[in-house]
Amino acid sequence: MVADGSAPLAAAARDRQTPVRDLRPFDLPGALDLPGPRDLFDLPGAPGGPSRPHPGPGAPIPSDPVSILYTSGSTGRPKGVVSTHAGVLFCVRAIARRLRLRPGDVIGCVLPLTFDYGLYQLYLGLYSGAAVAVGHGVDAGPGLLRFLLRHEVTVLPSVAGLTWSLCRLAERQRERPPLRMLTNTGAALSPALAGRVKEAFPGIDVVAMYGLTECKRVSVLLPEEWEQRPTSAGRPLDDTEVLVLCPRTGRVLPPGEEGELVVRGPHLMRGYWNDPELTGQRLRRVGPAQETMLFTGDRGRVDAEGYVYVSGRDDDVYKANGFRVSAAEVALAAEDVPGVEKAHCLPARAERPARLAVVSGRPAEDIRRELAERIEWFKVPDHIHPLPALPLRSNGKTDTAALETLLTGGTA
Incomplete structure (x- = not known):
């Protein structure tokens, strides 16, 4: 990331010194050693102040x-x-x-x-x-x-x-x-x-x-x-609009229909x-005005009152028994089963079937039976893995690569 971002300087806490030194092969000009975590902000008063003076030549502007x-x-x-x-x-x-x-x-x-x-x-x-x-x-x-x-x-x-x-x-x-x-x-x-x-x-x-x-x-x-x-x-936030577009035709879909979520703002x-x-x-x-919009890659719908519902990502949809299935929907249904604290479904791919990991002490067959009461039979994965915990990334999200390795041993 440092190499990709062309960073002229890397700042790290003392407990990160060694990784910073390892960045030398990327021709990092310098590394700054900072103290460890401490209270950095103690700012009095509310935000605001005098208007900003007119920027001189080369000064930063809001779109920078x-x-x-x-x-x-x-x-x-x-x-x-x-x-x-x-x-x-x-x-x-x-x-x-x-x-x-x-x-x-x-x-x-x-x-x-x-x-x-x-x-x-x-x-x-x-x-x-x-x-x-x-x-x-x-x-x-x-x-x-x-x-x-x-x-x-x-x-x-x-x-x-x-x-x-x-x-x-x-x-x-x-x-x-x-x-x-x-x-x-x-x-x-x-x-x-x-x-x-x-x-x-x-x-x-x-x-x-x-x-x-x-x-x-x-x-x-x-x-x-x-x-x-x-x-x-x-x-949506103020001054923000969410459109739902048909992935095949690109046309805007009416309220309630599912497609790709597209954001403008x-x-x-x-x-x-x-x-x-x-x-x-x-x-x-x-559109005719050539407005820039963000195609999120997320699937969902917007109801008649403007509320957004997210179904999952395009890349978490797979075919099972000839039907389209959302891995996110399967995981949410599993989390509704008593005794299941957290769930993550790895979507089926050409080389492997769908796998459902659940944080639970209950047997897989018990979870399968209750899951079938919450979603259609064809959406229930054949492979259900009760685990003591899911591998997480530093931001608290499921580490899908680590989970796949855990469930498959690195193979399909």
Whole structure:
């Protein structure tokens, strides 16, 4: 990633010194050694200030790049997503308004700052006036509840795996942090898991969101909307539109019909760093005005009231018994089975059948029987693997490459 991004300087904490030195083969001009994790922000007052003076020649402008965030590194070469100053500011303002963040909030971030979801917590804290408690290492594992209690965290940005851990820890301890809101993105939040959070933390707001690094956030489901639409990812952000296009014809589909989700708005990425071909696949000019839109690669639908429903990615759909099956749908159905804490379905490919991994102590046949009561028979995978845990990446998402190796021994 350092070589691809043409970085002139790498900054790392002391415990990362050796990997930084190893970057020398990439002709890195220098490496900066920084202290270990510590409190970096203590900024008084609300955001704002005098208007910005007119920039001189060569000065940065809002449409200039501000960051390159690398994504999807678990299954192939990482892609560098180029974001602009204007796009980041739009997202921060829109998300903070939708989440109704308060100056008195404490956002507990145990997600890596290399993950856009983690990095944006710093931005959101600076914009809203909320404090941000940054955790690391054990704080995202067995020490999670202690971390939340120590810092009196009120808002927890989470992913499904982290949320399951939180619920398990809460079952063993009576003391509760003052959590008022838990947000979820990265993978669908099952109604069963959301209900478990609400049971463990009475009065908490659970906020489901949909987004991708290429435009950060697309939609947010408000807490008061959850009861009526527990499987929705909410309505798009202000000044953002989600269209559903037919993959074969490219025409816009009516409400309720499923197709590829396409996003338009001011927060789309500039492109993928050093990859014009991939940029052209994701960012395409559409319509007579040739407006640039982001083709997400996600399948879903938008109902008549504008609520977004995400079914999965194009690459997680496979054929089983002659029918099209979504691996994401299978996993969500499995998580509804009592005794299953987490599930991930590896879609069938030419060289191997579909495999369902479940975190559960129940026998595979019990899970298969209950799964058949929740989805059509042809969607139930032949191979179900109960596991003590799923392998996770540093951002809390399932490490699909590691899971495939675990289930297949590296073979089909």
